[in-house]
Amino acid sequence: MSNPWFISNSVILVRLLLSVLMGGLIGFEREHNNHPAGFRTHILVCLGSSLIMMLSIYGFSDFIGETNVRLDPARLATAVITGIGFLGAGTILFTGKSITGLTTAASLWVVAAMGLAIGAGFYFAAITVTCLVLIILWMFNKVERRFLQSKQIRTLTIQATATEDILDSVCNRLNNFTIKTQKMTLLEKRLPIGEADQIEVQVQIIVPRSMEPDIMISEMRKIGGIHAISVE
Template sequence: MQTAGLFSHIPGEGLLQLQELGLAFFLSALVGLEREYRQKAAGFRTYTLVGVSAALFMLISKYGFDDVLSAGRVVVDPSRVAAQIVSGLGFIGGGVIFMRRDTVRGLTTAASVWLTAAIGMACGAGMTIVALLTTLGYLAIMFLTPGWLRRMPRASREGFKISAKGDARSNFVDHACTVLTRLGFTLGHVSQERQNDSEALLFTVHVHGTKAPEEVVTALMRLPGVQAAWSEKSDESLD
């Protein structure tokens, strides 16, 4: 039984479907506003379009084939369209994830794009309460938990930059990498620069670990060929 309303003579084009699209628009826009507020790569327009598009795909899957269905002869599986929405969102998510030196950025944005599509699909499927509670849960996570997470005790694993200057002929770079790995550090972006056509070599690496920078500098200064070593705070952070 179709809901009476605008275009109610056409299957799937009644007031109920317009309400579901409107709900998808509203909830997706809320997610987009949060991302816009944080000035992320994908903002209000992207999220609104993703959510409404997912809802529209669900409505097409549910009602778009009524004119070709024939009892006992033509049967369609509405879940196939929903499955393709999930896999198709991968190219949008992949487009907002990028690597800066040794840090991955955009994971939260990609995950929220995926979530927005799910909210839109829930609206299109008529699962109003699920869509509303999911959106409220997302907003609670994004606005309420950051302060709590910053206060939560955790094991120290700071990221910083280590530089060492030494004689290039001593092969101190390989020894330095071995020492850093032995100390439990994860090595990121590495650079080497020869100093003014001399035999001096400047070695720089971004590291993440639990040891204090002073302890690392002391260990590097013990290596043969190392003339100087120092640390700097890294400006890299996760999205």
């Protein structure tokens, strides 16, 4: 029976290279879609997790015979799962209107788990999870965009000369595109006597995902008195 506390250099090399491959596949998908944590980040997370798992299992084998020492192969693995949360939190961005980066943070957490699995020798589980993650990130993303996220929330900001019909004109333009208004904020700027007052209208709207911002901007420009338009 082979010694469960011993690992050869060739097996160490295989596990490290496999962690680079598995982490790289997921990282490539994230990099291809311009997400915060990409190709190299996922490789490093998976590689580091694999190394820590092997260190946790085999790195302290010399102390097995000590009477006052208890070895727990999972002690460093728990630290990896906890610590990866800080790295994942760095990929989550709150812009004031939405939160982005949650999927990338989750992919980093899964890649860390894959590295631990590879380091422990669970090759089939690691390879299976890699395939499932790629399916979820690529195929399910298309399904989500097609059926679950057909519309998106945008913020339209307009700066214009204050006139009686400016708000009606903006609303009519939005209604022509069947765009639903969620929230409208009006800020009036009073200028010195002799100059026309200015207003800033900020509208939170729900638009079809297929509608590009330049279409809305070109339509709003047709309204007289508008000086600046932005779509976020």
